Amino acid sequence: MKRSIFVLVWILLLLGSCTDKEPGDNDEDLTQVPYNPESYELILPVQFPAMQIPEDNPMTVDGVALGRRLFYDTILSSDGSMSCSSCHLPNGNFTDNQKFSTGVTGELSSRSSMTLLNVGFANTGLFWDGRVSTLEEQALLPVEDPIELHESWPNVEVKLRDDENYPTLFRKAFGIETKMEISKELTVKAIAQFERSLISSGNSKYDRVIAGLDVFSDQELRGHDIFFDIDPDQSKHAECGHCHNAPLFTTNEYLNNGLDSVDDLLSFKDQGRGKVTGVLFDNGAFKVPTLRNIINSAPYMHDGRFNTLDEVIDHYETGGHIADNIGAVMRPLILSESDRQALIAFIATLQDDDFLNNPEFSNPF
Secondary structure (H helix, E strand, C coil): CHHHHHHHHHHHHHHHHHHCCCCCCCCCECCCCCCCCCECCCCCCCCCCCCCCCCCCCCEHHHHHHHHHHHHCHHHCCCCCCCHHHCCEHHHCCECCCCCCECCCCCECCCCCCCCCCHHHCECEECCCCCECCHHHHHHHHHHCCCCCCCCHHHHHHHHHHCCCHHHHHHHHHCCCEHHHCCHHHHHHHHHHHHHCCCCCCCCHHHHHHCCCCCCCHHHHHHHHHHCCCCCCHHHCCCHHHCCCCCCCCCCCEEECCCCCCCCCCCCCCCEHHHHHCCHHHCCEEECCCCCCHHHCCCECCCCCECCHHHHHHHHHHCCCCCCCECCCCCCCCCCHHHHHHHHHHHHCCCCHHHHCCHHHCCCC
């Protein structure tokens, strides 16, 4: 009898050990959670182009909501101290307003964080050097970057599967049937959906004027004409509109705007676009950022070297440092002080406080 009891206990213990699972391995059925995807409607300002949405990642209400939560969640970092939003804060026009961003280890990045405003329209690549083509690709990189979130995707997947909320949210967003289907691919798809929702409200003064709902002041109108080189007097041309054209106020090009003095195209400290393409002529070229909400995006340039718009205009008035690949419209400018103030007044009409304060873009925690 004792031997039978011993054998029974041994069998039960053996069975128990066989069912032990590692964290993140719970294959719990999620099909009891309703999956009713509702398309997310993009509302675009007047004159904005259509946004190209990947066929394998259509935007849904639950997908955007999940992406927003993931964007602000420190669960993506190795020590639980940082999230995507740490370097892309709403009040900074989705930058961190730092010359160089700081990661979880305290190490500094080599470039300033770019704004995510209207990032869904970035059709020529992402980052200052355009090293990835899609937002899904972009969202993969910061997690495992040792200078940024310094985590591994396998660890993130385990944490998301073990979280009390994420399995249900992934089910609602993507129709997964078990926790084990939570993956890095679905995670970045959700983040990309949220980032594509970060669109101008269409309620800046500039947009209201274009829509016929407001008018520029005399100073703003003068700045508009200087910005877009409309005045027949070329001394009142600022050449801004060539690279910061309406309606996005970026052409999404990569240009050398004469920031650095170099002996030749091999001498740039940061080769920028050339590091990605391997094309010598691309060395020292960086992505043209949008000027929408630019007042909130300081400091300026890829390395945050300028703190104010006055310093930026100072640079362009010099015509920049000459190089074989300097932008074709770079030349010394002849702007009076009143011209400069008019130019800044027009740029201020691109201020979009409704975007900055949109509760749908804020931290959900």
